[in-house]
Amino acid sequence: MRRDNNQKLQGSGVIIRWCWIFQNQTELPRPLLQLIEVSFCYPNKSRFRLSNVDLGIDMGTRVAIVGPNGAGKSTLLNLIAGDLVPTEGEVRRSQKLRIGRYSQHFVDQLSMWETPVEYLLRLYPDQEGCSKLEAVRAKLGKFGLTGENHSTPTAKLSGGQKARVVLTSISMSKPHILLLDEPTNHLDMQTIDALADALDEFKGGVVLVSHDSRLISRVCEDEEKSEIWLVEDGTVTFFRGTFEEYKEELIGEIKAEVDELTSLVGC
Numbered sequence: 001m002r003r004d005n006n007q008k009l010q011g012s013g014v015i016i017r018w019c020w021i022f023q024n025q026t027e028l029p030r031p032l033l034q035l036i037e038v039s040f041c042y043p044n045k046s047r048f049r050l051s052n053v054d055l056g057i058d059m060g061t062r063v064a065i066v067g068p069n070g071a072g073k074s075t076l077l078n079l080i081a082g083d084l085v086p087t088e089g090e091v092r093r094s095q096k097l098r099i100g101r102y103s104q105h106f107v108d109q110l111s112m113w114e115t116p117v118e119y120l121l122r123l124y125p126d127q128e129g130c131s132k133l134e135a136v137r138a139k140l141g142k143f144g145l146t147g148e149n150h151s152t153p154t155a156k157l158s159g160g161q162k163a164r165v166v167l168t169s170i171s172m173s174k175p176h177i178l179l180l181d182e183p184t185n186h187l188d189m190q191t192i193d194a195l196a197d198a199l200d201e202f203k204g205g206v207v208l209v210s211h212d213s214r215l216i217s218r219v220c221e222d223e224e225k226s227e228i229w230l231v232e233d234g235t236v237t238f239f240r241g242t243f244e245e246y247k248e249e250l251i252g253e254i255k256a257e258v259d260e261l262t263s264l265v266g267c
């Protein structure tokens with residue numbers, strides 16, 4: 001992180017600053033990842049199907065995936081990540097592609113008996129510098145996990161503190177693409193701002209599923225570079241407009257439904 005751009009005023013009056021960074025060092029040639037004519041259904045859920053999905057992700061891609069509950073947003077992220085295999089079609093990935101993924105699932109998967117330092121040293125034993133321990137502690141510090149929590153068993157950390165451990169770990173994996181599924185759960189507003197700043201600085205691709213319209217607005221700030229993918233009615237379409245326009249369209253639809261209901265009740 002090049003900017004020291006966050007601060008938090010604690011009860012003691014001490015100002016703690018932290019600065020997040022999602023490191024990525026190597027630039028990969030285009031395309032990083034493509035879904036070509038992909039369709040998918042779960043073997044035990046015949047009523048749900050995603051069909052004819054065509055999309056691509058590159059360094060610099062900024063995407064917010066939106067759509068109603070249960071439409072298939074997380075399923076799409078899992079297809080992109082390679083955790084689900086298409087029923088039809090093809091997913092092409094650059095051979096050297098590293099994907100960093102965040103979801104509550106990964107927070108829940110932390111080993112509760114390990115401390116954040118033990119966890120990160122186990123995942124990334126080859127830390128540079130004279131002290132591996134200090135290197136890992138510095139990274140946790142940058143993600144706002146205070147020193148006393150570095151050696152606390154994960155089970156005793158709050159949801160927000162666990163989220164910071166996972167985000168630190170993602171940063172250390174030096175991803176080319178970040179796939180973020182509801183990353184703001186358990187995070188306070190200042191931490192969400194820190195996340196948005198870090199995503200701003202990140203040089204790789206970002207694909208975000210979130211109900212946090214503030215974060216989506218930040219990630220999709222630059223209309224030229226960002227895209228809204230709408231998952232609805234069993235497929236994925238590119239919403240032609242900004243996130244603000246998408247929200248206005250949704251509000252319009254809800255108002256129309258309310259008007260229709262009101263007129264029915266009036267009859």
Ligand SMILES: Nc1ncnc2c1ncn2[C@@H]1O[C@H](COP(=O)(O)OP(=O)(O)OP(=O)(O)O)[C@@H](O)[C@H]1O
Binds near residue numbers: 045067073074075
């Ligand atoms: N492992 C699974 N096995 C069977 N069905 C599943 C599985 N995971 C999800 N589904 C179903 O697939 C559909 C799409 O789910 P998905 O979680 O992708 O939607 P979503 O748009 O992310 O929803 P939300 O906004 O509520 O998180 C839902 O009907 C869900 O019940």
